[in-house]
Amino acid sequence: MSLAKWTVGLMAGMSMLAFAAQANAGEVRVTVAEYSAKTGPYFDSVKKEFEAANPGITVKFEVVPWDVLLQKLTTDITAGTNADLSIIGTRWLIDFVQQGVAEPLDSYITPDFKGRFIDTFLSPSIMEGKTYGLPIAASARAMYYNKELFEKAGIANPPANWTELQEDARKIKALGSGTFGFGLQGKEIETDVYYYYAMWSYGTEILNKDGTSGLGTPGALEAAKLYKSMIDEGLTEPGVTSNNREDVQNLFKQGKVGMMITAPFLSNQIKDEAPNLKYGVAAIPAGPTGARGTYGVTDSIIMFKNSKNKDEAWKLLDFLFTKEQRAKFTQGEGFLPVNKEEAKMDYYVNNADLAAFTALLPDARFAPIIPGWEEVAQITSDAMQKIYLGGDPEAGLKDAAAKANAVLKK
Amino acid sequence: MQNRFLPYLLTLPSLFLAAVVIFWPVWDLIQISTHDVNRFGQLRELNDFANFSALAADPDFIAALWRTGQWTVLVVGGALLLSIPVAMILNTDFYGRGIARVIIMLPWAVSLTMTAVVWRWALSGESGMLNSALIGLGLIDHNIQWLASAETAFPMQVLIGILVTVPFTTTIFLGGLSSIPDDLYEAAALEGATPLQQFREITFPLLKPFINIAIVLNTIYVFNSFPIIWVMTQGGPANSTDILVTHLYKLAFRIGKLGEASAVSLVMFAILLVFTMIYVRLAMREQRA
Numbered sequence: 001m002s003l004a005k006w007t008v009g010l011m012a013g014m015s016m017l018a019f020a021a022q023a024n025a026g027e028v029r030v031t032v033a034e035y036s037a038k039t040g041p042y043f044d045s046v047k048k049e050f051e052a053a054n055p056g057i058t059v060k061f062e063v064v065p066w067d068v069l070l071q072k073l074t075t076d077i078t079a080g081t082n083a084d085l086s087i088i089g090t091r092w093l094i095d096f097v098q099q100g101v102a103e104p105l106d107s108y109i110t111p112d113f114k115g116r117f118i119d120t121f122l123s124p125s126i127m128e129g130k131t132y133g134l135p136i137a138a139s140a141r142a143m144y145y146n147k148e149l150f151e152k153a154g155i156a157n158p159p160a161n162w163t164e165l166q167e168d169a170r171k172i173k174a175l176g177s178g179t180f181g182f183g184l185q186g187k188e189i190e191t192d193v194y195y196y197y198a199m200w201s202y203g204t205e206i207l208n209k210d211g212t213s214g215l216g217t218p219g220a221l222e223a224a225k226l227y228k229s230m231i232d233e234g235l236t237e238p239g240v241t242s243n244n245r246e247d248v249q250n251l252f253k254q255g256k257v258g259m260m261i262t263a264p265f266l267s268n269q270i271k272d273e274a275p276n277l278k279y280g281v282a283a284i285p286a287g288p289t290g291a292r293g294t295y296g297v298t299d300s301i302i303m304f305k306n307s308k309n310k311d312e313a314w315k316l317l318d319f320l321f322t323k324e325q326r327a328k329f330t331q332g333e334g335f336l337p338v339n340k341e342e343a344k345m346d347y348y349v350n351n352a353d354l355a356a357f358t359a360l361l362p363d364a365r366f367a368p369i370i371p372g373w374e375e376v377a378q379i380t381s382d383a384m385q386k387i388y389l390g391g392d393p394e395a396g397l398k399d400a401a402a403k404a405n406a407v408l409k410k
Numbered sequence: 411m412q413n414r415f416l417p418y419l420l421t422l423p424s425l426f427l428a429a430v431v432i433f434w435p436v437w438d439l440i441q442i443s444t445h446d447v448n449r450f451g452q453l454r455e456l457n458d459f460a461n462f463s464a465l466a467a468d469p470d471f472i473a474a475l476w477r478t479g480q481w482t483v484l485v486v487g488g489a490l491l492l493s494i495p496v497a498m499i500l501n502t503d504f505y506g507r508g509i510a511r512v513i514i515m516l517p518w519a520v521s522l523t524m525t526a527v528v529w530r531w532a533l534s535g536e537s538g539m540l541n542s543a544l545i546g547l548g549l550i551d552h553n554i555q556w557l558a559s560a561e562t563a564f565p566m567q568v569l570i571g572i573l574v575t576v577p578f579t580t581t582i583f584l585g586g587l588s589s590i591p592d593d594l595y596e597a598a599a600l601e602g603a604t605p606l607q608q609f610r611e612i613t614f615p616l617l618k619p620f621i622n623i624a625i626v627l628n629t630i631y632v633f634n635s636f637p638i639i640w641v642m643t644q645g646g647p648a649n650s651t652d653i654l655v656t657h658l659y660k661l662a663f664r665i666g667k668l669g670e671a672s673a674v675s676l677v678m679f680a681i682l683l684v685f686t687m688i689y690v691r692l693a694m695r696e697q698r699a
Contacts, residue, residue, distance in 0.1 A: 071663040078451030095666065099448050178536070186558075188644055239535040239555025241647035242563075251536060375665045385647035389559055 028313045029060045029083035031076075033069050033299065035137065036265070038332040045328075050319050057312045077101055077304075084307040085316065087136055090124045090300045091367035091374075097127050098371060103303040104130040108314045116321060121338040124366045125300045133300025134321060136329075138336045140357045140364050141197070141295045143285065144252060144266060145259045147278040149179060158259075158282035162201060162226060165259065165285045169235035172258040182230060183248040183260030186240035186388045192380035193295050197261055197284050198223035200293025200365065206376075207368050213408060215380065216401035224384070224393040231388060240388045253277060263297075265334035267353045281356035284363075296364030298338070372407045379403045436679065442672040449666030461669040470649050471674065474657040477564075478633065481653050484568045486628045489575035490621065496576065497583035498613070518577035526641035529570050533557055533642070560650035563643050567651065570638055575631075579624050586620030587613070622693040629689075630682055654678050 032043055043061040050059055062083060064072050070092065076082040088096065096102040109131060114122070117135065125133035145158045153171035169181025185194040196206065204219030214220055230236050237243060237251055249266055251257040253274040261284055270277050286292040301320070303313055319325060326339045327347070336357060337343040348354055367373055383400035387393050443461050446454040465471045500511055517525065532539040533556040541553045557563045590613065598608050636655045639645060645652035645660065652660075654674055662671035 074450060074663060074666070074668075095449050099450055099452070101450060187646060237536065238553065239558035242535055242555050242558035247534070254537075256536065372665075375667075378660070378664060382646075382648045389647060 026056050026309065026312060027058045027060060028085065028309055028316050029062065030301075030313075030316070031062045031064055031069070031073065031083045031086035033087045034063045034065050035333045035335075036268075039063060042329055042332055046320065046325065050316060053319070054312075054315060057315065059316060080306070082304050082306070084309055084313045085301055085303055087299050087301050088133070090133065090135070090298045091369075093125060093133055093300055093302070094127065094369050094371055094373075096302060097132050101305060102132045103305045103307065103310065104132055105134070105303060105314075105317075106131055108317075113318070113321070116323075116339050116341065118338055118340055118343065120296070120361060120364070121298050121336075124296075124298050124369070127369065133302040134317060135298040135338045136301040136320070137299040137333065138338045139263045139265070139297045140336060140360055141193075141261050141263055141284065142356050142360055143259055143261050143282045145280050145282060146252065146255060146257070147280050148255065149175065149258045153258075158280060159285050160283075161286045161288070161290075162198065166230065166235065169230065169258060170233075173235055179256055179258065180237040180251070181235040181258045183251055183257040184227060184231070184236040184240045184243075184388075185245050185248050185260075186243060186385060187247070188244040190245055190295075191384055192377045194261065195223065195227065195380065195384045196295060196365070197293065198226050198287075200363075201285060201287030201291055203287065203289060203291045206365070207370070207408075211408060213376065213401045213404035215383070215397050215404055220397055220401075221393055224387050224397055227384075228387055228393055241385050252279075263334075264336060264354060264357050268334035281353045283356065283360055293363050293365050294360040296361065296366045298366070370408065372410060375407050376404045379407070436676075439672045439675055439679075442668055443670075443676055445669065447669045447672075449668060451668050457669075461673040464670055465673055465677070470652065471654075471657060473649070474645075474652040474654050475677075477651070478653040478655075481568065481571070481639075482629055482633045485571035485575055485632045486625060488568070488572040489579050489628060490624065492572060493576050493579035493583055493624070494617075494621075497580045497587055500580065501584060501587040514580055515577045517574050522574060522635070522637040523641060525570065525574055526638045529566075529638075530557070530642050533566060557643055559647060564651050567638055567642060570642075571632060571635065574638070575628055579628060582620050582624045582627075583617065586617045590616045618696075619693075622689070626686055626689055629685065633678070633682060 030043075032039065034040065040063045043063065047059045047061060051057065060083075069088070073082065073086060073088065082101075093102065121135040121138045122131070125131060125135060143158065149172050150156075150158070150168070153168070153175055155168050155171060159165035159168050165182065172179055172181040185191060199206075199214070199220050202219035202222045204214045204217045204223070206214050208214050208217070227236075231240055237248065237257060243251070245262060248257065248260050249262060249269065252260050252266070253270060255274075255277060267281070270279065284292050284294050301317065303310060303317075307313055320329075321339065323339055323341045326337065326342045327345060329335075330337055330342065331347055336354065337345075337348055342348070343358075348358075367377075370376075379400050383396045387396045441453060442451065444456055444459065446457040446460070448454070496514060500507065500514065504510075535541065535553050535555040535558065538553075538556070540556065541550070544550045545553070554562065556566055594612050594616075595608055598612060603611065634655055636659070639651055639653055639656050640659065643651045645656040649657070655678070658671050658674040658678075661667045661674065
């Protein structure tokens with residue numbers, strides 16, 4: 001009697017499991033990064049619109065903060081519980097491709113679909129001739145400057161090169177009352193990138209032509225000396241190594257910093273948080289030879305090889321990369337358009353801030369596509385922090401170059 | 411006959427549970443740390459303990475190991491020294507004792523990460539509360555960049571570590587103090603013992619088992635504590651405030667060296683295991699004597 005009861009219970013449980021598995025058949029799970037408070041609501045609306053247009057397919061978005069995205073993906077993939085699609089930093093893509101985790105998308109991509117993209121942004125996701133990801137977010141960096149401080153200090157135009165930038169910073173410092181000339185980031189993510197802006201101006205690349213680290217070159221040393229001299233002279237905010245990108249941006253929003261280099265999303269933040277701030281966006285200063293560089297970043301959305309719903313997942317991708325969806329997402333987050341048709345919209349064409357960013361795109365460098373890139377970036381950040389804290393630039397860079405080369409050789 | 415096996419049989423379910431929760435992850439860690447492993451945790455071949463020798467050759471690991479020792483000793487010691495008098499005061503009867511107890515316990519109710527975030531703001535160089543307070547009091551005349559270098563960041567992290575460890579430690583001591591019968595003190599007072607003598611001869615010896623348990627539990631907890639240091643400095647600048655667990659996190663999830671990270675994790679496990687065994691042995695021997 002009681003045994004029979006157990007059996008019935010067990011059967012009922014099993015059939016429910018089976019039912020649950022079936023309900024999963026048309027489900028597409030997507031891990032997305034939370035770029036701002038607008039990310040979650042945007043994907044909620046995508047879910048509604050897409051499911052209404054595609055009956056039978058359900059979409060599940062998992063919104064994850066940027067800082068823990070890689071950690072989540074690592075543990076999910078290790079456990080085999082990863083989603084069908086995920087947003088990743090394009091600089092991680094090579095690891096995903098080499099470990100056979102990412103599915104090439106070429107069998108789905110029609111020439112018409114490919115034609116939607118601006119090539120500059122699609123090309124970082126192409127490896128060994130195959131397209132492994134689609135650029136969901138694109139960004140570059142330019143220099144923000146505070147027009148009010150410039151006016152007070154009697155400076156007419158934003159600096160064209162680093163020598164002018166130093167002079168302008170001196171004038172802004174002379175205003176006193178807690179204003180700093182140049183906001184220098186020295187903590188957490190992209191500390192290394194903030195140094196590359198100067199390094200590229202001195203004609204040094206992250207990797208030399210022979211694949212070794214550029215940190216050992218004279219240009220890298222000049223750039224490090226430039227930043228260090230500005231810190232020593234008090235032209236930057238004090239306590240550089242305690243300020244991450246958001247901290248420097250906050251100082252800029254408070255009107256305390258004359259110039260800083262950052263991404264287009266600062267414009268959106270200023271609109272919301274400091275609407276009265278008068279600012280302009282200009283090119284990143286050039287070096288003595290006129291060389292300059294900005295940092296281009298894309299995030300890609302990839303399909304996992306072990307996904308069981310690839311066709312449904314592709315339908316969702318196709319939907320995400322329509323002009324309307326792209327415009328909604330890009331404008332909300334303050335990114336750059338990756339879609340050709342989207343870029344022609346009035347919103348972008350008439351936007352002076354964004355124009356300054358797109359003008360810099362020919363000078364854009366993307367993170368090099370090499371395994372171990374994160375470690376090289378970490379080595380560079382650590383070396384910069386030591387120099388910013390008063391360490392000797394020459395010894396610090398030599399040491400960092402040796403460490404980076406050891407990683408690059410593997 | 412049956413009775414001899416019964417106790418083992420009865421402990422079997424909990425042993426099984428412990429095996430699933432503790433032994434299985436440790437076994438997994440041993441697997442990962444002794445193999446060549448890719449960044450998604452997929453094992454390749456055995457690699458002759460290369461992960462462990464890489465650690466031994468890594469100056470950042472050695473520095474973090476040494477700093478973890480300082481961090482643990484300072485936080486546990488500081489919390490202990492502070493908690494004994496706090497518990498003794500809270501154990502006496504005074505007006506408003508209930509409120510005082512709540513205030514002492516309050517940091518415990520706030521999540522550690524949140525505490526660390528609030529302190530990060532408070533210690534911010536240009537807009538932090540601490541700097542404005544100190545300037546307002548006339549103690550300093552220019553902003554101190556607390557988190558810009560390890561010389562100021564690490565001591566502040568230790569202080570915050572102490573602050574959040576005090577509530578738990580005080581709770582243990584309060585339990586201990588309430589178990590000491592009052593007539594001991596009355597008798598001692600009658601014999602003319604000063605308060606200091608009462609503390610040395612009655613309170614401290616009777617509190618000792620509680621101090622021992624506080625040391626063991628706090629050491630394990632503080633040694634593994636991640637949020638304070640991670641939120642405030644991420645172990646930086648230039649790894650100068652890293653402890654083992656933040657070093658481990660960077661190795662695993664920034665750089666993707668899961669093998670080395672697992673090795674760090676095992677080293678930490680071994681250190682804590684050895685410490686706990688030695689300490690419990692010593693403490694028990696003392697009690698028996």
